[in-house]
Amino acid sequence: MSRTAILAGCAELPSGDGDDDAVVPALRELGFSVSWAAWDSDADFASADAVVLRATWDYASRRAEFLDWCESVPALYNPAGVVRWNTDKSYLAELLDAGLAVVPTALVSPGDTARFPSSDFVVKPSVGAGSRGAARFAAGADASSHVAALHAEGQTALIQPYQSSVDTEGELALVYLGGIYSHAFAKSAMLGSTMDDSGLFLSEKLAPAEPPAAAVALAEDVLDAASALLGILRAELLYARVDLVPGADGKPLLLELELTEPSLGFRQTDPAAAMRFASAVRQQLA
Ligand SMILES: Nc1ncnc2c1ncn2[C@@H]1O[C@H](COP(=O)(O)OP(=O)(O)O)[C@@H](O)[C@H]1O
Ligand SMILES: [Mg+2]
Incomplete structure (x- = not known):
């Protein structure tokens, strides 16, 4: 049976940054005809059997338009409702309320002080990707003007204590495909590194990693809690990336749950991961 899959990128990177290259032949082996297209192009998203968000990194400045487009695509993965919830980091407060170990997060809406x-702390926009708009401040610094700049854009500001373990140990990203653990990779500290040539995201240094048991346990709890909040089964998440950092006591804390357009580290893991991804796409359509 021939089916069509479109991998969605953005105008600056219409076929991604290379991370997903191995996914294309894997999907073809499973019977898909595969193409890439920028999400805001005139590709025929309506008749594709699967439209998979992979590199839509420019949505942050046009989230409403992006969400409208998501709603218009009949077979979008992850689904529009998931994307709506996940593209505003206010979900971190919901996961905190659900009792999960999350980096302490204060939300400051426009009009609030x-x-x-x-x-040391970080101020970042609640809608943002690729580290844009995120800045680190020293203890005692007055970051009001950064908050004001975010508010002027209509953004809610997120304030978190800077997790200094990021500098020494970096972030751990655990990847789930169809709700099942697939692989993990490590990411070195971002703030202070350089912008990618495309200007869309800070360059990341990635390496394969074996997550400690406590990290896997937290990631599992995060997926359960997110699915419950969204009213879906874990298996309905084609992909999920759980980004963890060690807290001051060494225990993992959730920094971000990426359900929209995360790099999945296919170049940092075993070659079979791309086939697991393609198989998970088939599972969504079954
Ligand atoms: N509280 C924090 N402590 C340490 N580093 C942080 C913190 N918040 C963000 N960062 C750094 O900034 C980067 C981007 O922030 P993140 O919350 O992951 O947003 P996004 O990846 O969506 O831009 C992270 O990968 C991390 O390196
Ligand atoms: Mg991140």
């Missing part, structure tokens, strides 16, 4: 932590 920010209070800054007494340690």
Whole structure:
């Protein structure tokens, strides 16, 4: 049976940054005709059997337009409702309320006054990707103007204590395909690194990693809690990436749950991961 899959990128990177290259032949082996297209292009998304968000990194500045487009695509993965929830980092507060170990997060909406932590801290937009708009401040610094700049764009500001373990140990990203653990990779510290040539994201240094048991346990809890909040089964998430950092006590904390357009680290893991991804796409259509 021949089916069509479109991998969605953006105008600057219409066929991604290379991370997903191995996914294309894997999908073809499973019977898909595969193409890439920028999400805001005139490709025939309506008749594709699967439209898979992979590199739509420019949505942050046009989220409403992006979400409208998501709603218009009949077979979108992850689905539009998941994308709506996940493209605003306010979901971190919901996961915190659900009892999960999350990096302490204060949300400051336009009109509200920010209070800054007494340690080093980060201010970032609640809608953002690729580290854009995220800045690190020293303890005691006045970050009001950064908050004001985010508010002027209509953004809610997120304030978190800076997790200094990011500098020494980096982030751990656990990848789930169809709700099942697939692989993990490590990411070195981002803030202070350089912007990618495309200007869409900070360059990342990635390496394969074996997650400790505590990290896997937290990632599992995060997926269960997110699915419950979304009212879906874990298996309905074609892909999920759980980004963890060690807290001050060494125990993992959730920094971000990526359900929209995360790099999945296919170049940092075993070659079979691309086939697991393609198989998970088939599972969604079954
Ligand atoms: N609280 C924090 N402590 C340390 N580093 C942080 C913190 N928040 C963000 N960062 C750094 O900034 C990067 C981008 O922030 P993140 O929350 O992952 O947003 P996004 O990846 O969506 O832009 C992270 O990968 C991390 O390196
Ligand atoms: Mg991130």
